[in-house]
Amino acid sequence: MKTLFLKNVLPAAVVALAISGAFLTTSMQSAPEKSAVAFKWGYVPNANGTCSSIQVPCSDIQKPQLCQMGTAGAVAYERDNQNNCVQPLYRLVNGQ
Known part of the structure; x- marks a missing residue:
């Protein structure tokens, strides 16, 4: 059996x-693989070089296009601890 x-x-x-x-x-x-896009909030600089409170969805992975507010607006930057806009960020893959 x-x-x-x-x-x-x-x-x-x-x-x-x-x-x-x-x-x-x-x-x-x-x-789907884990997203290679490192999402970061970008901030638009004020006239004095500090970052405003306006947030723009960006990436810190280097690409040819910089992250901008809208299609032709101000470039968005990474904000440091002192609220200074120091490093420009890059456009997300899906447009913006």
Whole structure:
């Protein structure tokens, strides 16, 4: 009885395991990777060089386009602890 059970059920179990492994591998490959975009809030500088309270969604990953307020507005900067706008930030991948 045991050998008959093993002969009939074991191949089906192996096939089921192989199919589930194939689906898992495929789903892991198509899963979205963690975003390479490092989201940061950018701030528009005031006339005296300090940052205003206006926030603009930006990235700190270097790209050709700088992060701007709107399509042709002021460039957004990273803010330091003293509220100074020091480092220009870059546009997010999805536009802005």
